[in-house]
Amino acid sequence: MASRSKDRLSQEDIKARLMFLIGAVLSFVFLIVTLGITYALIFVTQPIGGQAPNDAAFIDLLKTLAIFLTGSLGGVLASNGLKDKHKSEYEKAIEKRLSGNDTP
Numbered sequence: 001m002a003s004r005s006k007d008r009l010s011q012e013d014i015k016a017r018l019m020f021l022i023g024a025v026l027s028f029v030f031l032i033v034t035l036g037i038t039y040a041l042i043f044v045t046q047p048i049g050g051q052a053p054n055d056a057a058f059i060d061l062l063k064t065l066a067i068f069l070t071g072s073l074g075g076v077l078a079s080n081g082l083k084d085k086h087k088s089e090y091e092k093a094i095e096k097r098l099s100g101n102d103t104p
Helices: 011-042 053-081 089-099
Strands: none
Touching: 011 053
């Protein structure tokens, strides 16, 4: 087996790439759903008296999927930076004092 000359990715790099991939996939699916709703509303011929029951069920399903994707995409992208906050030197010094490891 050939040895790799590249260094391993850090935990932050892996998480950043994973968040990018999740955001890109959810955004792509959201785009497809939005285009599907738009196509169904604009280009599908409907009866004069109302909407066909199959088309109404299809559009309702797409609306539910779009709402779910909007919430999940927002949640994934908003929670990305919540756990990655680095501690300042002041916070590290306070933790060190509170733990009793304050010897010089």
